[in-house]
Structures are given as structure tokens and as C-alpha cells.
Amino acid sequence: xxxxxxxxxxxxxxxxxxxxxxxxxxxxxxxxxxxxxxxxxxxxxxxxxxxxxxxxxxxxxxxxxxxxxxxxxxxxxxxxxxxxxxxxxxxxxxxxxxxxxxxxxxxxxxxxxxxxxxxxxxxxxxxxxxxxxxxxxxxxxxxxxxxxxxxxxxxxxxxxxxxxxx
Numbered sequence: 293x294x295x296x297x298x299x300x301x302x303x304x305x306x307x308x309x310x311x312x313x314x315x316x317x318x319x320x321x322x323x324x325x326x327x328x329x330x331x332x333x334x335x336x337x338x339x340x341x342x343x344x345x346x347x348x349x350x351x352x353x354x355x356x357x358x359x360x361x362x363x364x365x366x367x368x369x370x371x372x373x374x375x376x377x378x379x380x381x382x383x384x385x386x387x388x389x390x391x392x393x394x395x396x397x398x399x400x401x402x403x404x405x406x407x408x409x410x411x412x413x414x415x416x417x418x419x420x421x422x423x424x425x426x427x428x429x430x431x432x433x434x435x436x437x438x439x440x441x442x443x444x445x446x447x448x449x450x451x452x453x454x455x456x457x458x
Contacts, residue, residue: 297389299396302345302357307337310345310357317356317379322414325443328377343373344404346396348380348389356380358393360401361438365408366451373401374438375411394427398454408454410435412447421448428452 302310311333318328339345339361348356358378365372375397380389398409412435413420421431435449 296351297355298349299346299392300349301396301400302340302347302359304337304341306345306347307335307340308333309354310340310347310359311336313347313354313357313381314377314379317381318377321379321417323416323444325441326414327439327441339376344397344400346393346400348384348393350384355384356389356393358390358397360397360409362404362406363410363436363438366432366434370407371405373397373404373406373409375409376439390423391427398452402454406454408452410449410451412437412449414447415445418448421450424450 343361345359360373363374429450429452432449432451
């Protein structure tokens with residue numbers, strides 16, 4: 293079977309699709325206390341409305357997704373984006389698709405005027421710190437999340453400032 297992998301932007305109308313896909317990707321990978329398991333298609337659609345998202349497709353089948361929401365920058369400096377819920381179905385992992393989703397989200401954020409991106413790595417997914425560091429993210433202990441989870445240990449905050457050609 294030949295893969296025809298494509299990526300498209302998600303819209304609020306994709307709330308049901310993205311919520312279901314995200315739940316499928318994260319089940320068994322993170323603690324049941326994760327806020328991912330309290331999301332609804334409506335809450336996901338609201339995030340997509342505020343910011344945006346990306347859906348990775350193998351032909352017409354959705355195989356991965358991610359989203360972002362606008363947030364204030366560090367010390368209130370301008371508009372930034374918070375990257376949320378990047379994931380790929382198990383059969384597609386290890387092929388750089390998470391990176392493709394991240395780059396699509398960053399591009400959309402830049403187009404919306406974001407000066408940089410922040411994200412959080414769950415305490416049970418520490419291996420992802422190196423993944424994001426290789427893509428230009430640095431540790432930041434002052435990242436405030438839009439969906440904090442008081443039932444889990446604090447995540448590891450990371451941040452990346454976008455370069456401008458001025």
C-alpha cells in the first residue's frame with residue numbers, strides 16, 4: 293500500500309473528528325487523569341475557533357492531529373500560541389509526522405501574528421522534551437497553560453521564539 297500523506301488545516305466543524313482522533317491516539321499513552329479525557333467535541337471546536345489546528349491524512353483517513361490557541365507572550369509581550377495535543381496513530385509513529393503537524397501549527401500561528409510558541413510536556417512523557425528541543429524549543433518554567441490539570445504533577449514548559457526577518 294502506498295501512503296499518500298497530506299496535511300490540512302482543521303476548522304471548528306472538525307471538533308468531533310479531532311476530539312475522537314485525539315482520544316484514540318492518547319488512550320493508553322497517558323494517565324487517565326489527563327485533561328484530554330475531559331474534552332468534548334464542543335470544547336475542541338472552541339479551541340479550533342480561537343486558534344487553529346491541523347489534521348494529518350493518509351489518503352482520506354485521518355491519522356494525526358494537533359491544535360493551537362492564542363496566548364499572551366512571556367511577560368505579556370505580544371501574541372503567542374500554545375501548541376496542544378499533537379499526536380499520531382500508533383501505526384504511523386516514528387516517521388516524522390508529529391514534526392510535520394508541529395510545523396503546520398507554527399506556520400498557522402505565524403500567519404495569525406504569533407511571535408512564538410509555548411507548550412507543555414506531561415510528566416509521563418518526558419522523552420518528548422528532547423524531541424521539542426531538537427526543533428528549537430527551550431525549557432521555560434514560567435509557561436502558564438490554558439488548560440492546567442490540578443490532578444497531575446506539573447508539566448514541563450517549553451517555549452520557542454519565532455525568528456523575524458527585520
